[in-house]
Amino acid sequence: MRNIRTYPILATLFLVFAVQGQDRRERRAKTSFENYEFIKAIRNYEDLVKKGTTSPEIYRNLGDANYFNANYSEAAKWYGLVSENDTEPLGTEHMYRYANSLGSIKNYEASSAVLRKIYERNGEKMGMTFEGFKRSIEEKQGSYEIENIAINSIESDFAPSFRLDGIVFSTARDSSIIYNSTHNWNKKRFLNLYMATRTEEGRFRRIMRFSDKLNTRLHESSTAFTQDGKTVYFTRNREKGKTFGRDSKGISRLKLYSAVFEDGKWRRIQQLPFNQEGYSVAHPALNKAEDKLYFTSDIEGTQGQSDIFVVDIHPDGSFGVPKNLGAKINTGGRETFPYVTEDDILYFASDGHPGLGGLDIFAVDLKTIESSRIVNLGEPLNSVADDFSFIINPNTKKGYFASNRAGGMGSDDIYALTELKALDTRCFIHLAGVVKDKETDAFIQNTTVTLLDGNGSIRDETHSDANGEYALTTECQETDYVLVASKDGYASDKRTISMGTMDFSNIALHLVPEDNGTLIGTDLTKHLGTNPIYFDFNTSYLRHDAKMILEKIIAYLNTYPKAKVEIRSHTDSRGHRAYNKVLSQKRARETLNYLLSKDISITRVSSVGMGESQLTNRCDGTIKCTEKEHRKNRRSEFILVE
Incomplete structure (x- = not known):
């Protein structure tokens, strides 16, 4: 007996251990995801799926992990599985990522359909259809010429900025950095700032680390220099001593810093005062007057994942209150890497505006922002991959941007660009x-x-x-x-x-x-092939089916603006004759008011209550009739009188 009873016990224990093992795997995958270890999270989640463990959360996290590592085909697959789930649909933020993942694999029609759902969900009008987007991209063809340049490495190179006779950029090429300093987000090395100087022919002759004072064991990226090259604003992870400073969620947020070049060295390195605990502030850009600093942030109140802001720089070096650039520029997606020319043209990267996939580069004229359009710069500048960190000299028409498109030397490469057709932001x-x-x-x-x-x-x-x-x-x-x-x-x-x-x-x-003379005296409901408007017994309110018929009457009157009608309303024979007269007048007035509410002029419609004087059948009260027969008398007619 003992052996017989052991089997269910063992089976139960096996089931318990299996469930516990599954729970541990799910916790491990979720921990990797929440720690931004997306490569590990993808591996753990895919292992769970292979073993039969699925849920909208797992699919959504797999979509995010792949999206943030630019694996857009995989991201689209996992987001699509969540999108098909009616009980737990994708939120707006994930819908934007889904749309851009579809765009990155050139499924633009499906991408446009997802964007349309976002706008419908938010009660807004979509800015562009699939066909409209295609035409706008076609208009930009031939506007730019691009070239991969020699400063790139097999690692990530991006975020170029002008400084004197060269550029400063962010790179992960430092081979001396040990594995423990690898960024867990995507297993890429930590970022440092490098500089490259140019020859008169525009070629780069020297590439070197920019400054040991600015480069640390943290991430440094995306710089903006004053025109004299002596003040820099740059992005760095929040620091604590010489290592990461993490917030209450264990995340090392991005912060903006400034430094001044004095006596041959960068000094007075300090955080900018509008950095906020628990949020990232990054990617600085200066206007020509150097009295405004543009940047990217996810601080509370943003339109989406990250927005572009501007803050005034006062003559004494202090800063004003940052302002969001608003809904025309910022969307529910990511707006990032702003750059402002001396003509106040704002270039930025976004995956919230309709694009070719991932981040695309856009432009808008800040001087006439309300009457300007958001311009997608089109191919070949934009691609199905991420294209971002655009800069240009409006005088020479030359500049740079970064992309992780196929065919480059590393994960992100810097490309040189030449503008061949002038940008037109007028809409x-x-x-x-x-x-x-x-x-x-x-x-x-x-x-x-x-x-x-x-x-x-x-x-x-x-x-x-x-x-x-x-x-x-x-x-x-x-x-x-x-x-x-x-x-x-x-x-x-x-x-x-x-x-x-x-x-x-x-x-x-x-x-x-316009030849409707033969219709004078005709009931328009008969001419239009509809039923008359019927009323319930002893009421004058308009039923839903009556309003549908009235819309056809309104359409006719809008088509023939010279037509005039008389509304004639009736009752059945039940009730006192005087009462029926008043009731029919109420029905006529109710019908008239509906037409007036739809902008039909009072000069084109009149109304009269006929009471029970014009019955359509034998139900005059002398014989017994069914309710259906009585209903045919409770009606409004629309007699064309002119």
Whole structure:
């Protein structure tokens, strides 16, 4: 008996140990993930999945771990598995990462669909459709020429900045650094600052460590120098003594520092006062006047994962209060690596604006930010990989940027660029389409097509050609446009054009011949092939099905702006005749008010209550009728009177 009873006990113990082992593996994977050891986290999570342990959290963390290591194909796969889960869908931040992962594998249509879901979820208009994005990228082709340069190593090289006759950049090439100083984020070496000086021909002749005073056993990256080269703002991990300073979550955040070049050495190294505990502040950029410092941060109140901010630098060297650059520039994704030219053009990297994949480089004119557009710089500057840390000299049209695209020497490489076509940040929309006869589908020529802004002012006007085609151009505005087609003998067609579509290449306008004299005295519900509007017994409120029919009446009145109707409302025969008269008047007034609420002019509609005087059947109270028969008498009609 003892042996027989041992089997279930052993089975139970085996199950307990198996569950405990699984729990340990999950905790180990999660610990690696939370410690930013993403390579180890990927290995541990994938091992769990192979053994049959799955959950939205595991898929989401696998997506993040791959995303932050630029493994976008894998990231898209894992995010996709979470996206298919209705019970625990992706949040906005992860949706942005999913969209950019899809873009990085050139699945732009799917990427656009994910972005559209984000905007719909947030109740906003999407800035660009898939087709609109494709056209904007095509417009930028041939704008830049790029070249991988000789200063790159097999390690990560990025974040170039101008200083005097050369550039300073961040690199992980120091081979003398031991493994324990490897950054756990992606198993890359720690970053130091290097400098490279140029010859008159623009080639680099010398590459060396920038400064032992600035380089430490921490990360140093992304510098910004004053024009005289004597003051630098730079990024470094929060320090504690000579090692990492970690916050309450165990994370060593990025901070901004400054230093001054005196007597041949960099001195007075200090944190900037607006660094905040528990948040990262990084990637400085100066304007030409050197009285504004732009930077990236995830401080509380950001639009997304990281936003671009600006802070005033006062004449005495103190700083003002940092300000977020706002929702036009910052999204729910990452905005990072700002750079400002002497013309106040802001270049930055983002994975929140529609792009080719990963981080793309964008530009906007800070002087006219409300009327400017966010410009994706297009190929070959941008790619399916991460493209970032852009700088340019507007006078020479030459500059640099970094990318981890395929074909480089290391994980991140610095590329030289030459601007071949001037950047235009003005925003224009081009509308085109055809005008047709709605009844015959024939093209209509010489139709006046007018584009109105939100205030009703004419922005552009043209006439359709012999093929019924038209084209209009105007500067962008935040509010919607109204497109109107009009021609003698036809009822005009009016379309509201939302800036959220950004796809204006094929807008068909349909005109209907104005010949409705034969319809005078006709109930429009019969002409339109709908039921009359019916009411419930002893009520005057409009039912849902009645409002659907009213929308068709409204559409007809908008199509024929000269048409006028009389609303005639009725009751059944039950109840006192005088009471039924009043009830029908209430029904007529309720119907009239609905049309007025939809911007139908009071000069075009009137109403009258008919009581029980015009029954549609034999139910006059002398015989017994069903409820269905009585219902046919409780109605509103729309009689065309002009």
